[in-house]
Amino acid sequence: SQQGEEDPQALSIQEGENATMNCSYKTSINNLQWYRQNSGRGLVHLILIRSNEREKHSGRLRVTLDTSKKSSSLLITASRAADTASYFCATDAGNMLTFGGGTRLMVKP
Amino acid sequence: DGGITQSPKYLFRKEGQNVTLSCEQNLNHDAMYWYRQDPGQGLRLIYYSQIVNDFQKGDIAEGYSVSREKKESFPLTVTSAQKNPTAFYLCASSIRRDTQYFGPGTRLTVL
Numbered sequence: 001s002q003q004g005e006e007d008p009q010a011l012s013i014q015e016g017e018n019a020t021m022n023c024s025y026k027t028s029i030n031n032l033q034w035y036r037q038n039s040g041r042g043l044v045h046l047i048l049i050r051s052n053e054r055e056k057h058s059g060r061l062r063v064t065l066d067t068s069k070k071s072s073s074l075l076i077t078a079s080r081a082a083d084t085a086s087y088f089c090a091t092d093a094g095n096m097l098t099f100g101g102g103t104r105l106m107v108k109p
Numbered sequence: 110d111g112g113i114t115q116s117p118k119y120l121f122r123k124e125g126q127n128v129t130l131s132c133e134q135n136l137n138h139d140a141m142y143w144y145r146q147d148p149g150q151g152l153r154l155i156y157y158s159q160i161v162n163d164f165q166k167g168d169i170a171e172g173y174s175v176s177r178e179k180k181e182s183f184p185l186t187v188t189s190a191q192k193n194p195t196a197f198y199l200c201a202s203s204i205r206r207d208t209q210y211f212g213p214g215t216r217l218t219v220l
Contacts, residue, residue: 042199042211099152
């Protein structure tokens with residue numbers, strides 16, 4: 001069962017531009033997490049936002065959560081070529097994490 | 110050097126063979142997980158263990174088996190009953206469900 005669905009599936013931008021990725025989910029959650037995966041590597045945790053939080057920042061990352069719409073967004077500001085990766089949202093609904101299909105971000109230098 | 114390791118990085122299996130993927134962590138985490146990732150897709154949970162000597166099936170456990178005899182180790186066996194095992198396998202661990210720490214993955218190919 002895939003709880004989270006990312007949108008868009010792929011995104012291509014120029015270096016310096018902002019990148020926005022969205023995640024929608026179906027059931028109530030305890031928290032929502034964003035992970036990054038470079039090609040052929042493991043996932044790296046980026047940020048966690050709890051169900052009672054609406055916005056969270058970490059460096060160039062900004063995450064929002066709207067529990068009424070069951071959606072979250074990840075904004076990467078001033079993107080760099082090194083930000084090229086796949087980004088996954090994962091929802092914790094009480095038992096285990098459920099990952100979405102990911103957004104593949106390409107940042108062109 | 111704390112972390113989670115997986116071996117081997119690449120693994121080739123012949124039809125009908127069982128293979129075992131290794132996952133070791135020295136983070137003192139209670140929970141460990143195995144995921145399968147197909148090309149261009151997200152992660153699907155195979156098995157997870159929240160404590161030593163206990164594990165639970167995930168969404169796609171058929172054709173796989175695990176053991177959790179030590180806190181540090183959570184090996185995954187891909188059996189001959191798994192008809193389409195070619196995939197990228199990721200192991201993770203966590204203290205609680207909050208944040209998972211992932212290994213570098215094992216790419217399994219059936220010849």
